[in-house]
Amino acid sequence: MSTEGVNKSRRRFLTAATTVVGGVGTVFAAVPFLAYWQPSAKAQAAGAPVEVDISKLEPGQRLTVEWRGKPVWVVRRTKQNLDDLTKLSDKLRDPNAEVTTQQPEYVKGITRSLKPEYLVVVGICTHLGCSPNYVKADDAHNLGSDWKGGFFCPCHGSRFDLAGRVFQGVPAPTNLVVPPYTYLSDSRIVVGVDTKG
Numbered sequence: 414m415s416t417e418g419v420n421k422s423r424r425r426f427l428t429a430a431t432t433v434v435g436g437v438g439t440v441f442a443a444v445p446f447l448a449y450w451q452p453s454a455k456a457q458a459a460g461a462p463v464e465v466d467i468s469k470l471e472p473g474q475r476l477t478v479e480w481r482g483k484p485v486w487v488v489r490r491t492k493q494n495l496d497d498l499t500k501l502s503d504k505l506r507d508p509n510a511e512v513t514t515q516q517p518e519y520v521k522g523i524t525r526s527l528k529p530e531y532l533v534v535v536g537i538c539t540h541l542g543c544s545p546n547y548v549k550a551d552d553a554h555n556l557g558s559d560w561k562g563g564f565f566c567p568c569h570g571s572r573f574d575l576a577g578r579v580f581q582g583v584p585a586p587t588n589l590v591v592p593p594y595t596y597l598s599d600s601r602i603v604v605g606v607d608t609k610g
Contacts, residue, residue: 470487
């Protein structure tokens with residue numbers, strides 16, 4: 414075979430151009446394939462930390478936000494609510510929150526919170542996953558004259574105090590779960606971020 418009249422620089426150019434076009438085509442084909450394996454924006458948002466503004470939360474009020482597809486309640490407890498927590502120990506299944514899987518290790522004491530005034534808890538009953546109602550002591554209810562306020566699950570009658578601690582003699586086996594959270598300031602909480610990270 415004769416190589417006369419062959420333009421070697423043109424051949425190198427065509428080889429390089431073909432390689433570049435093939436590489437670009439491979440990248441364009443790979444991007445949708447790799448993007449398929451990434452979590453969707455909805456999935457990323459569902460697991461992402463949630464910032465909560467508590468500046469307008471009045472004593473006795475509850476605020477609900479969604480984190481990981483679950484309702485998270487932030488309750489601003491009154492001085493009376495905090496005083497009542499100490500009077501309920503003999504009626505609770507786990508008054509000292511000894512089931513450590515129900516709250517982060519840095520949430521200690523009967524208030525089960527970083528700051529006693531604010532309760533942050535997942536609003537799902539630990540029995541079968543219903544969402545309890547927030548029932549204040551002065552709301553109309555049939556929970557007894559000694560009801561100090563808390564959460565009542567209408568599905569099977571489980572009751573929790575204003576620290577999310579479960580009462581004895583109800584179907585729920587454990588306290589309401591306290592999610593990981595931290596304070597950004599006195600008026601902002603981030604749910605889903607551990608204070609250690």
